[in-house]
Amino acid sequence: MFTLHKPSPAVSFVGRHNSGKTTLLVKVIAELVSRGLNIGTVKHHGHCEFDIDYPGKDSFRHREAGSCDTVIVSPIRMARVTELREEPTCDQVVASMPDHDLVIVEGYRQSGLPVIEVIRRANERDLAAAEEFLAVGSVRGAVPCAVVTDMDEVAAAALARGMRAFGLEDVAGIADYLVERFARPALTVAIQAGGESRRMGQSKATVGFSGRPLLERIVSRVAPAADELIVTTNEPERLGFLDDIDAGCPIRLVTDRYEERGALRGMATAFEAASNPLVAIVACDMVFASAPLIVEEAHILHEGRYDAIVPANKFGYEPFHAVYRKEACLPAAQAAIDRGMVRARDFFDDVKLGILHRDELRRAVPEGGCFINVNTPDELARIERSIEEDGDR
Known part of the structure; x- marks a missing residue:
């Protein structure tokens, strides 16, 4: 019997800084995992320089010496740090992550993936996004399939346009939607x-x-x-x-x-x-x-x-x-x-x-x-x- 890798479906959650999307996703991921789903995640980092290792660690010293591809392995965890000549597309990243029931992407608004928009009233940056959504049904050109918000007017506009709308605390409802609409069926x-x-x-x-x-x-x-x-x-x-x-x-x-x-x-x-x-x-x-x-x-x-x-x-x-x-x-x-x-x-x-x-x-x-x-x-x-x-x- 040979091993066959299955492509993973994916969906993207997007929002401004401090919109609460990471806090929301942590809860949603935990809910999905508790239901038995195999979940992968991707975080789009806006800064060119970031690290998952610390100066002085052996793996850091390997890269500092010139290694362009460093794999860190323990009995229960593995990480890979690869220096890139150009940023991969979101499709390429998801394609490198097979065999998940669902990959949840944070960011990558223009990736072409289905987008779920997070808009929170208490976040000042979200107020302009809410106005844009109310006016044209999209934010920065991306039309969401659903919104997660505590703003009644945004939720009503989403429903009127045939989208789904969820409250910021409706973790179970969001998980139901992800399973029904996006997760790979058995x-x-x-x-x-x-x-x-x-x-x-x-x-x-x-x-x-x-x-x-x-x-x-x-x-x-x-x-x-x-x-x-x-x-x-x-x-x-x-x-x-x-x-x-x-x-x-x-x-x-x-x-x-x-x-x-x-x-x-x-x-x-x-x-x-x-x-x-x-x-x-x-x-x-x-x-x-x-x-x-x-x-x-x-x-x-x-x-x-x-x-x-x-x-x-x-x-x-x-x-x-x-x-x-x-x-x-x-x-x-x-x-x-x-x-x-x-x-x-x-x-x-x-x-x-x-x-x-x-x-x-x-x-x-x-x-x-x-x-x-x-x-x-x-x-x-x-x-x-x-x-x-x-x-x-």
Whole structure:
């Protein structure tokens, strides 16, 4: 099992000096951590010269001697001091901080991140900012998605413009908003292993591939992307070998809820069984299924507030290597089934659909091939030979 880093979503809190944003953020961070979230933080320092070490310390002496990159490590903490030729952008800083549920940035008003403005009546500098916000709905050109303030007129103006407004002491409310709107949702990866496999002549899940069941290979390839992994199947008694796999997350077997099988019914089973808000659907015969592609799809879905992100190529949609939002897609899929629909794509018109096109696919998976599936023993043998000769992807 390989390690896969997931991009961290981020949001910026901005305000003037003495607006109270640091005091507020300390409380908000503590609240989020108490809820079990993994939080990273970035502080934009306006002064060129600052230090996290003291003259006379060994690490300080290393830098003083000319080291341009000094790492300080203890059994429980690590810090890195790097001399820069130019200031990195906020995007670059956040990109260097993967695997957080949320990164909270203090400052970087013009970063392009969603901005939450802090305005406090007792801070003289905030009075001009409040007037600007009341007049044009922004401060220094940045339109916030929410404001935190003790000024009733600012809160009312924010609500009138469709923004959220919170009091300075409403730590729980702010945390709720951050979790709901910005924090990365947990992801269930659902492997569809309930097909009849007529052309294969036996279950695709248990057919041998490079010395192990094909399903075991798919699990090992997609598990790094998953917070939970489920396998939808009509033969749970034959999949006991999954108990011996260390997938790094829980694996559950889910029996198909519909007597009559089909692509759309299998997806509805997965949506209903998933414990998490996002659900990646992967077919068990996609021998080059890609965890990095799943992570990229989930990231785009979350950032763009889509209900589904589905790859598309010259052959059409690839719904069995896509990510879906359970809240929207489960009722849409069930409604399509009730109308007699059977295809995986038959509910797409009823949700906010995002398409992952060829160029985006190439960036996420440069080696390609992640939609290749096997339907017959000859196809299976041919791909096995190609892996032996050319290596795996």
